[in-house]
């Protein structure tokens with residue numbers, strides 16, 4: 660029943676959206692690149708970052724170039740990838756194939772925690788540049804803090820400050836940092852992070868982290884913005900958690916004649932957060948950025964804030980490190996999807 664309702668919502672929005680195209684419409688030429696659709700937010704280094712971009716975690720290598728190229732040709736300019744996703748090379752191919760001029764693009768990638776430390780960080784950066792086929796990265800993030808070996812986290816960040824000075828990185832940022840991690844880093848670092856990318860969706864509303872970041876001129880970016888952290892790999896398949904099936908979200912989708920995903924993504928962007936929904940489906944890639952033609956009221960935004968359950972789909976940054984990551988990988992091997 661709920662699935663049917665979701666299906667209808669998707670179809671309604673697809674048929675109503677002016678920019679909607681059939682799913683097979685990926686074969687556009689570079690000359691038919693659609694102008695940028697997302698407004699931008701100014702970072703503390705002066706760069707302008709799109710508020711809405713495309714995520715690429717779990718995008719398989721065989722689909723990554725096509726997904727990225729399709730998104731960029733259809734109004735996206737922000738792409739989020741990471742060394743740990745194993746698809747930087749294909750993401751780079753998609754960027755090159757899109758035909759969008761480099762100076763319009765905003766490309767983010769992340770240094771993996773096993774590459775922390777001064778020399779390893781610089782090697783990691785150069786490897787990412789090579790795989791992506793780029794001369795510079797618009798936003799380079801430390802993927803996670805490593806609280807059990809924070810010296811290496813700091814050493815990596817300081818090495819990247821030097822790389823920023825020589826132009827290989829435009830903006831330097833962090834990901835999954837709690838205020839105490841940011842505070843400890845800033846005792847040693849010179850460059851304030853421009854962005855903190857954290858898990859953020861209606862069931863994990865980290866308003867306190869966003870507010871603390873804002874006080875330090877750091878923009879918050881939401882990963883798993885529509886709750887993908889629950890659906891990528893459900894902790895308990897018998898009790899699936901689906902943010903997009905929340906009754907409050909569906910009610911707003913009905914009111915505004917939008918999809919539940921558009922409602923949640925608009926909530927992020929109206930709250931000043933960058934959001935990077937991932938999809939490998941053309942209709943969803945199109946509809947996920949078709950949301951700057953309506954605004955919810957303050958009360959409605961607060962209602963979505965109020966859905967918070969403090970529930971993480973991903974790991975807790977307080978306890979994440981290489982050993983914890985290896986345990987997750989091992990668990991996945993033992994429990995394939």
Ligand SMILES: NC(=O)c1ccc[n+]([C@@H]2O[C@H](COP(=O)([O-])OP(=O)(O)OC[C@H]3O[C@@H](n4cnc5c(N)ncnc54)[C@H](OP(=O)(O)O)[C@@H]3O)[C@@H](O)[C@H]2O)c1
Nearest residue numbers: 714715716739882883884885886887920936937938939943
């Ligand atoms: N910094 C970090 O530690 C970290 C961690 C995780 C993720 N990230 C970044 O954040 C990005 C987004 O997070 P995420 O991929 O975990 O989750 P997400 O974007 O919240 O959700 C992705 C899931 O939602 C589905 N979906 C996309 N659009 C939809 C729509 N309109 N209606 C219904 N379902 C829709 C996708 O399926 P289909 O693909 O089948 O359409 C996919 O299963 C990642 O791709 C990655 O770039 C960063």
